[in-house]
Amino acid sequence: MRIVIVGGVAAGMSAASRAKRLNPEAEVVVFERGDWISYGACGLPYVLGGDVRDWDALVARTPERMRAQGIAVRLQHEVTGVDARAGTVTVLERQAGRTSTEPFDRLLLATGVSPIRPDWSRTDLQGVHVLKDIPDGQAIEASLKGAKRVCIVGGGYIGIELAEACRARNLSVVMLEKAPDVAGRALDHEYRVRVREELEQRGVDVRTGVTVEGLTGKAGRVTGVQTDAGLVRADVVIVAVGVKPQVELAKAAGVRIGKTGAIAVNHRQETSVPGLYAAGDNCESTHRVTRRRVHIPLGLTANRMGRVAGVNMAGGEARFPGIVGTGIFKVFGLGAARTGLTQAEANALGLNAVSVDVTSTDHAGYYFDASPIHVRLTAERGTGRLLGAQLVGCRESIKRVDVVAALLHGRGKVQDLAAMDLAYAPPFSSVWDVLLVAADKLGRAVSQR
16 A cells, blocks of 8 residues: 655654554555654744744654654655546655655645735835745744844734744834734634733833734845834834635646635545545544634644554544644743633624623632633523633633543533533632633523523
8 A cells, every 4th residue: 555645744743653653564655845854843942032943842742853753754746736537646755856656556636835925015125024834934033133122913823923033033013903903813702802911021022903904125135014004114024914724726627625624534634536535624624612613724634634644544443533723832931821712703693692701710719820811601591501711811720621521522511611520720720710610600691591
């Protein structure tokens, strides 16, 4: 059996490892168009900010290590076409400029996402960047040397993390966001406000409700961002307005694309074309709370999808369990996390939802370093079914989100959370943990009409 994998980062290499482990006799070949495989892309901003020592530290498995395990890794090889009926892919060897045809019995498309680049950002001016992979990070690092002022366009996860990284380098930072708030897709308004306050207190100039119209430059280098509110001067511009799934190969192969714009797959990561699988950020998932198909690209999801695909391509049986949309990010001294649905998302879906907010301390208030933590729990009126949670607080404390995520996977109810036996000791929690307090409050709210 010959298993061909397109893409060598999270999903692709997870699939390759699992397939080879399950079926050692299978020939597993990975085509990666870049120079790096199996690295933690989520760590890119932290190399720029100095929290991670260098780019190599992000690498989990080198090509040499994978080859030693019997997996053929071909760098600078770009798959440009798929013939599903013939069972072949067309591969461009980028450095040599040669094209070849490679056979497969099973094919995995692990092509990930690409950064959205508005028309105004497509420029030859130096100093204009996106951040998707290690080469992007290295290019940003080179531009930041000697820079004084950075403009980040976009106030989502990546934009926020980049703002902190640039402030760690003592750079002036302006953040432009078209929406009314930063972190708009992750949190409800009341919690987005807390994120913005932290950014501004740490010296980030946050400007929301601003539309970018173009760039200015001089001598081939960017000098500013033109907006509907005026010119923003900058030495470096980083565009972080979102990502889109890379589905061109899938479309060309006749694979069905879902309503989200990502590849439609079943629970085995199989596409609509026999023998073709897909895994990672280019795929849809089933949301376990709503039972709807969604596209929420996150690291754990990509790795888990890859494992499932690898097992099934090698002849085993594995199922992807779906997601509940759990996300977490750092904002200087704060952390922010969410799982399931926000109140705004529940409203948009027409659910009869109610939320409660509780502010407490992350551990016993009398303990010397207790810090505030803010929790919003959301549930369905009448049934008491948990729908989601949002937390903002000191970094480690918000990992409590995982408790709610676990309950959401089992379609748990408010009373299930209220009855949980959570750990208590003064350095770690109050005797009545903030989640238990919130669950008690929410339990009363869901029963009210």
